[in-house]
Amino acid sequence: MLIQILNGLVYAGLLYIVSVGLVLIFGLRRVVNFAHGGFYMVGAYAGYTAAMVFGFWGGLIVAVLVLGLIGILLDYVVFRPLQNADHMVTVLVTFGILLVFEDVVQMIWGADTLSVLAPYPFDGTVQLGDILFPVYRLLVIAVAIAVALGLTLWLRFSRAGLYVRASSVDALTTGMQGVDTEKLSLSVVGLGTALAGLSGVIASPLLALSPSMGSSILIESFIVVVTGGLGSFAGAFIAALLIGQVHNLGIVYVPNVASMLPLLLMVVVLILKPTGFARSYS
Amino acid sequence: MSDTYMLEATGLTRRYGGFAALNNVSFKLRQGEIRGLIGSNGAGKSTCMDVLTGRGRNQQGTVCLNGQDISRLSERERRAVGLSRSFQKTNIFPELGIRQQVQLAARKAEFDNTEEVLAELSLTAIADRTASDVSYGDQRRVDLALALVGKPKLLLLDEPAAGLTIEESLAMARHLRNLAERWKLTILLVEHDMEVIFAICDRLTVLHLGEVLTEGLPDEVRANPEVIRAYLGSTFA
Amino acid sequence: MSNLSMAAAAPKVRTSTTPPVLVVVGIAVALVGFVLPWLGLPRNILSLLTSASMTAILATGVGFLVRQAGFSSFGHAAFYGGAAYLLVLMSVYTGLSGEAVVLLAPVIATLAAFALSFILLRTQGVAFSMLSLAIAQALFELMMRWRDLANGEDGLRMRLPREIFGLKLSFFQKADTMFLVSWSALIIIIVGLVLLSRSHFGTLTLAIKNNEERARFIGFRTLMPRAAIIALSGLIASIGGTLFALYNGYITPGLLHWSLSGEALIIAIIGGTRSVWGPALGAFLFVILRDFAGNYTTHWQSIVGLVLIAVVILLPSGASGAVSSLVNRIRGGRDV
Numbered sequence: 001m002l003i004q005i006l007n008g009l010v011y012a013g014l015l016y017i018v019s020v021g022l023v024l025i026f027g028l029r030r031v032v033n034f035a036h037g038g039f040y041m042v043g044a045y046a047g048y049t050a051a052m053v054f055g056f057w058g059g060l061i062v063a064v065l066v067l068g069l070i071g072i073l074l075d076y077v078v079f080r081p082l083q084n085a086d087h088m089v090t091v092l093v094t095f096g097i098l099l100v101f102e103d104v105v106q107m108i109w110g111a112d113t114l115s116v117l118a119p120y121p122f123d124g125t126v127q128l129g130d131i132l133f134p135v136y137r138l139l140v141i142a143v144a145i146a147v148a149l150g151l152t153l154w155l156r157f158s159r160a161g162l163y164v165r166a167s168s169v170d171a172l173t174t175g176m177q178g179v180d181t182e183k184l185s186l187s188v189v190g191l192g193t194a195l196a197g198l199s200g201v202i203a204s205p206l207l208a209l210s211p212s213m214g215s216s217i218l219i220e221s222f223i224v225v226v227t228g229g230l231g232s233f234a235g236a237f238i239a240a241l242l243i244g245q246v247h248n249l250g251i252v253y254v255p256n257v258a259s260m261l262p263l264l265l266m267v268v269v270l271i272l273k274p275t276g277f278a279r280s281y282s
Numbered sequence: 283m284s285d286t287y288m289l290e291a292t293g294l295t296r297r298y299g300g301f302a303a304l305n306n307v308s309f310k311l312r313q314g315e316i317r318g319l320i321g322s323n324g325a326g327k328s329t330c331m332d333v334l335t336g337r338g339r340n341q342q343g344t345v346c347l348n349g350q351d352i353s354r355l356s357e358r359e360r361r362a363v364g365l366s367r368s369f370q371k372t373n374i375f376p377e378l379g380i381r382q383q384v385q386l387a388a389r390k391a392e393f394d395n396t397e398e399v400l401a402e403l404s405l406t407a408i409a410d411r412t413a414s415d416v417s418y419g420d421q422r423r424v425d426l427a428l429a430l431v432g433k434p435k436l437l438l439l440d441e442p443a444a445g446l447t448i449e450e451s452l453a454m455a456r457h458l459r460n461l462a463e464r465w466k467l468t469i470l471l472v473e474h475d476m477e478v479i480f481a482i483c484d485r486l487t488v489l490h491l492g493e494v495l496t497e498g499l500p501d502e503v504r505a506n507p508e509v510i511r512a513y514l515g516s517t518f519a
Numbered sequence: 520m521s522n523l524s525m526a527a528a529a530p531k532v533r534t535s536t537t538p539p540v541l542v543v544v545g546i547a548v549a550l551v552g553f554v555l556p557w558l559g560l561p562r563n564i565l566s567l568l569t570s571a572s573m574t575a576i577l578a579t580g581v582g583f584l585v586r587q588a589g590f591s592s593f594g595h596a597a598f599y600g601g602a603a604y605l606l607v608l609m610s611v612y613t614g615l616s617g618e619a620v621v622l623l624a625p626v627i628a629t630l631a632a633f634a635l636s637f638i639l640l641r642t643q644g645v646a647f648s649m650l651s652l653a654i655a656q657a658l659f660e661l662m663m664r665w666r667d668l669a670n671g672e673d674g675l676r677m678r679l680p681r682e683i684f685g686l687k688l689s690f691f692q693k694a695d696t697m698f699l700v701s702w703s704a705l706i707i708i709i710v711g712l713v714l715l716s717r718s719h720f721g722t723l724t725l726a727i728k729n730n731e732e733r734a735r736f737i738g739f740r741t742l743m744p745r746a747a748i749i750a751l752s753g754l755i756a757s758i759g760g761t762l763f764a765l766y767n768g769y770i771t772p773g774l775l776h777w778s779l780s781g782e783a784l785i786i787a788i789i790g791g792t793r794s795v796w797g798p799a800l801g802a803f804l805f806v807i808l809r810d811f812a813g814n815y816t817t818h819w820q821s822i823v824g825l826v827l828i829a830v831v832i833l834l835p836s837g838a839s840g841a842v843s844s845l846v847n848r849i850r851g852g853r854d855v
């Protein structure tokens with residue numbers, strides 16, 4: 001049982017990192033980035049290739065940087081020119097980007113699944129009670145906690161973080177003194193996509209790489225974001241924890257209908273509380 | 283003076299956390315009266331309109347329309363009993379034709395006087411155009427037409443003159459006065475433009491920081507030192 | 520009489536109702552469709568057109584939801600594939616008659632759409648899209664993993680009697696005859712939706728889409744009309760799916776996959792959702808171009824992605840909008 005809960009935490013951690021990137025971008029731009037799963041996938045593949053030269057950790061850094069740059073580009077080329085358009089237009093554009101990315105990844109890396117080994121020194125196992133547990137999985141949990149802590153500190157104590165929080169509560173919040181909103185949105189969107197890249201690399205030793213890996217995590221992270229309340233950081237954290245467990249326990253105990261469980265959880269939450277867990281505050 | 287008022291608002295209150303946007307506001311409107319609701323920004327005018335029409339949650343106090351307690355009714359049900367409003371921010375149906383949307387509003391009003399309303403608001407000539415295609419001033423009048431159709435018992439107007447030129451505002455004010463007399467409307471009017479207010483209102487209620495500062499005839503209010511200090515400033519001193 | 524307006528009355532302009540020329544063209548296109556099977560077209564072309572007309576039905580449902588309620592569904596494969604699965608599953612697992620199976624499949628899918636609409640309507644804007652995607656994808660995963668039920672990714676063959684509705688089953692499985700069935704269904708759906716959009720219900724739902732709050736303030740309920748539009752859109756998609764299952768006699772989870780949902784939405788947008796018939800036009804363009812492009816490139820998906828981006832930014836009224844303004848220009852009218 002303990003091992004199942006731990007596995008659920010591992011998946012929750014991964015889901016959290018993907019979802020919180022979506023929340024960051026939504027909070028500032030009011031747009032749900034449908035290409036986010038594509039970025040996660042590109043991160044995994046970029047990390048895979050870069051790891052051949054720089055090793056796993058070097059690959060991770062390269063992937064995060066590349067995805068951060070893609071995010072900055074995305075904000076500059078897509079989100080900013082379309083900021084006064086209907087949000088649905090922007091969402092559809094990100095959907096188009098997703099299609100192109102999937103195709104390009106398939107062109108470069110092929111459609112076959114690729115696998116990645118857990119990096120040294122996290123490639124062993126650890127004795128937990130009477131079971132052996134892969135160390136790498138514990139590392140994933142630790143990375144998710146580090147991301148959550150770092151984001152919380154940034155949101156609470158930096159001026160930019162304060163602005164991001166205010167903006168995700170109220171879209172109409174206008175420019176705050178001392179914050180260059182244009183520059184801020186570049187870095188927030190960049191941070192959001194960099195987190196997608198990070199999660200892609202972190203996930204690759206756990207799950208195989210394939211051009212469709214992005215869409216499955218994207219859909220569960222959508223469930224996380226809606227359950228948590230669009231734009232809510234704390235909500236995404238709680239929802240990721242819950243859905244990670246539900247997802248994992250479902251696969252173990254009721255494999256046939258496992259995919260329905262996160263959805264049912266979300267439906268129950270939405271019926272009880274239409275705004276999701278939290279009303280948009282960090 | 284009759285015993286039943288067209289509108290009796292008692293103890294209207296809306297709090298956001300510890301902050302009271304509207305605190306224990308009460309006033310009464312007689313049938314046929316045009317009442318101005320004035321106050322500086324943040325005084326609670328729009329909140330008061332929202333509470334009267336049931337827009338948004340968390341509100342205390344009672345609202346009686348023509349003797350009937352409507353405090354628990356939804357926005358939709360309040361319209362059905364004859365309470366209608368226009369909006370400060372133009373709030374129309376951009377994809378619908380002008381006549382089409384006024385007719386739609388008329389379906390739920392006591393009776394259909396779409397053509398009369400269109401004519402009164404000089405919208406007849408452009409009635410077949412799509413609302414998003416006409417000018418801002420025309421759209422303001424479409425907003426008004428949606429509230430006015432069916433001659434509601436009580437009409438709440440939230441800054442109908444916003445964004446209009448001085449001449450347009452005064453023309454609108456005179457026209458509203460004229461309409462109110464002919465159609466026996468009772469109107470609660472929120473307006474920034476003091477010239478409009480003084481041109482058409484029978485009585486004024488002044489809100490300040492969410493509470494009623496004073497109420498009276500326009501001339502009394504204009505002369506009230508408290509009002510001058512809190513709101514009107516030196517312009518009318 | 521005093522007058523509120525300072526501005527001079529604007530000249531009367533033609534409104535945005537469909538120009539009669541388009542109606543004539545539409546009737547002509549509909550009639551041409553009915554004679555197509557007798558023109559001696561190659562079999563593969565006819566079967567391409569048959570699948571295109573089913574995709575057109577799906578896209579019409581998706582597009583009508585955008586047009587009439589403003590919701591962009593990323594999950595309509597749930598209704599299309601859902602009805603197809605219902606049909607095949609019922610034909611395999613129940614003793615119901617062939618007719619009952621064919622009729623019940625879309626009815627159940629529509630009831631499901633109606634029930635789901637109350638959950639979807641608790642969200643707004645883009646959350647609707649996210650939720651619809653999540654629901655459809657959960658159904659996809661369900662059919663993939665629950666191998667005992669529908670054979671997972673290997674798919675399942677339908678088991679219907681040799682005759683339904685007094686016709687041989689092969690009538691529904693040959694391109695030339697099935698094209699007539701699905702083409703008729705498409706025409707009936709489009710005509711029905713055009714009439715509906717001009718009724719009071721059409722005006723009301725458009726008003727709610729434009730401004731839900733004001734619709735309440737002028738005295739209308741706004742939940743049920745929106746739920747009805749979602750259910751209607753689900754019904755249309757499920758009719759498409761039912762026809763697909765009948766025609767192919769075989770289902771796989773691909774019918775539920777998000778890429779089909781996304782494709783339907785893209786088709787609707789490329790075709791143009793301002794008109795009822797735009798998505799159907801988009802479907803024929805899309806299916807024929809995909810077949811054509813298949814000979815030259817393997818990067819159809821990139822092309823679709825780029826075309827989608829171009830259309831939403833540069834041509835928001837889509838192909839049907841372009842056709843409408845072209846027709847107006849030919850008539851010498853103003854470009855409305």
